[in-house]
Amino acid sequence: MIALSEYFLQRSARRIGFGVFILLQLKILYEGIGFLLHILFLILDMNQLFKFDFL
Template identity: 50%
Template structure:
């Protein structure tokens, strides 16, 4: 992976970490709904471990190329890009126009944080 450009490494690792974190935070609402909350918490912590194993190197690789605020906005954009398909495809939530408005707000955040 070190042969890939730093921005691509960062985005790929953050995207993969976000997939794990989205499942850690929300999949238990569907998959473990009948279980006690503490079992869901333990399973979520186990899933979140893999998120951290990707997120920490992503931020370490990206920091220096990106500023700290830029890294955060990249993370938030990826969070929305991962969450919407997860909500619709995995959690069977309806597609809403609000997702588009949220994405447009995120584009504004990207513009303001990356402008010189």
């Protein structure tokens, strides 16, 4: 579930960013999307609060 939503968000970000961003910027954007989705999954599905010691 988390991988599917991450894939759809990254695919749409790649379409929007193609020609606007360089490859390095798109990769950083992908990693940021993945990180935020994992935090949302942690908070919403597992009922855990995000703590910086998780990093």
